[in-house]
Amino acid sequence: MTGWRQQIHRQPEFGFEEKETSAFVASKLAGYGLEVHTGIGRTGVLGILKKGSGSASIGLRADMDALKIKEQNRFAHVSQRDGLMHACGHDGHTTMLLGAASELAREGNFNGTVYFIFQPAEEHGLGAKAMIADGLFERWQMDEIYAMHNLPGLPAGSFCDEIRLDHGQ
Template identity: 50%
Template sequence: MNSPFKLPEDSWLKAWRQDFHQHPETAFEEHRTSARIVSLLEEWGYETTRMAGTGVVAYLDGALGEGKTIGLRADIDALDVSEQTRLDYASSTPGKMHACGHDGHTTMLLGAAWTLKQQPDFTGRVVFIFQPAEENEGGGRVMVEEGLFERFPMDAVYGLHNWPGLPVGEAAVHDTAVMAAFDIFTLTLTGKGCHAAMPHLGTDAVLASCQLVSQLQGLVSRETPPDKSAVLSVTSIHGGDTFNVIPEQVELRGTLRCFDMALKAHLEARFKQAIDALAEFHGLTVALDYRRCYPATINTPAHAQRCAATLEDLLGAERVHRDLAPSMASEDFSFLLEQRPGAYIWMGNGMQSAALHSPHYDFNDDLLPLGVRYWVTLVRGLLD
C-alpha cells in the first residue's frame, strides 16, 4: 500500500516493537519502556514530560499555525503472563509478557510521531500520550488526576487496539459503546465451622456461597433489560482445606461488567441486597470489598464517524466494520473519554492470532505500518 507520507522503515518498526516485546514491564514499573520512548522522541527533537510515574507525553505544533489540539494515546504496559510463544524475541522476564499488544500500540504511535515530525504541514497541535498501567491499575485515571488535560489542553482524544480474529487490513468502529465498565468484588462469608458429619452444629458458609452464586445470575437474566448487556461472574471460591470439616469462612471473588452506568448502579445495589439477605437467612456475617474499576468506554458518535471515514479512505469501505458487537472486556481509555470527546477503534491483528491475554499471543508486525498510516491520516484529516 503506497502512502503520501514519508513513513519509518518497516524494519525500524519491527525492531522497536520486538525490543519492547522482549522486555515487558507491568503496571507503573515500565521504567525501561518509558526510557526507550523518551530516548527515541528526544532523538527526533521532541520535548518530553513524565506523568503517572512511567507515562510519557510529548507534543508537536503544526507548521501552518494555530488550530485544534488532538491527543493520540497508546498503552505501554505488559501483563503477568508466562510467555509460551518460543519466539526469538520472546519475553526475557519470567512471568511477564506483552500478551495484549501494547508493544505494538506503542510502536505505532512512535511511528506516527516520527512521521509527523518530518512533515508537520498541518494546523494546531498533536499530543502523543504513552500511558502506563492500562491493565487493571488505571493508569489513564492517574494521568487525568495528575492534570493531563490541564497541562496539555485537548479538543479530542483518540485510541486504538489490535483485535485478534479480524484480518489485518480490516478495522471496526463503534458509534457509541466499545468496551464495558468493570467492577471487581471480594466477598468473605463467615459462619461457624464444624465436623462434616454434624452440620447441624455449625453454620455452613459453603452451602450459602453455592446458593449465592446461583442467585446472583438472576440479576442478569431477570433484572437486566433484554436490549442491554451485563455480565456478573464469580471467578473464584476459596474455603476449607480438608475432607471432614465444614470451614468457618468462604471467600468469593468476581466481576460485574456492563455498558449502561445507570444499570451498573442498579445491579451493584441489588448485588449488595442479595448478599445481606443471604447472610441474614443463613446466620452469616459478611465482609464485602467492592471496587469500581473502569467506566465503560463510550465513543462520541461524530468522532467515531470521522475515524471510520479515515479508515475507509485508507483501507476501503468494505474493510471497515460498523456492526461488530462491543466487547465486555474493559479499557481505561474510558477515563480519557469521560473528560474529552473522541473515539477508540479496533484494527485487525489477523485471523490466526491467539487471543488477547493468551500466553501464545503475539502482535502481528504486518499491522505496524497500517497503524502508523491510520494515525497520520487521522491527524492530517482533523488538522488540515
C-alpha cells in the same frame, strides 16, 4: 519499527513499572524533536509536536504495560522476563504511536498540535486515571483524543472504527 517492537516485547513491564519502556519512548520522542514530559501518572509519557501557528489540537494514545503471563513462544524476541509478556499487543501499540510521531515530526503537513500520550497500567485500569489525576488535561488542552487497540478475532486487514466500553464511568 519492527526492531522497536521486538525490543519492547523482549523487556515487558507490568503496570506502573514501565520504567525502561518509558525511557525508551521518551528518548525516541526527544530524538524526533518533540517536547517530552515524563512521570505523568507515575510512568506515563507525553510527547508534544507543534507545527504552524494553528490552535487545533489532537491527542493520540497508546498503552505500554504487559501482562503477568509466562510467554511460551520461541521466536528470537521472546520475553526475557519470566512471568511477563506483551500478550495483548501493547508493544505494538507503543511502536505504532512512536512510528506516527516519527512520521509526523518528519513530514507533518498540519497546522496545530499533536499530543502523543503513552499510558501506563492500562491492564488493571488505573493508568488513565493516574494520568488524569496528575493533571494531563489541565496542563494540556486537547480538542479530541483517539486511541487504538488491536482486536483479535477481526479478519486480517479489517478495521472497526468504534468500540465503546463502559467501565462504570
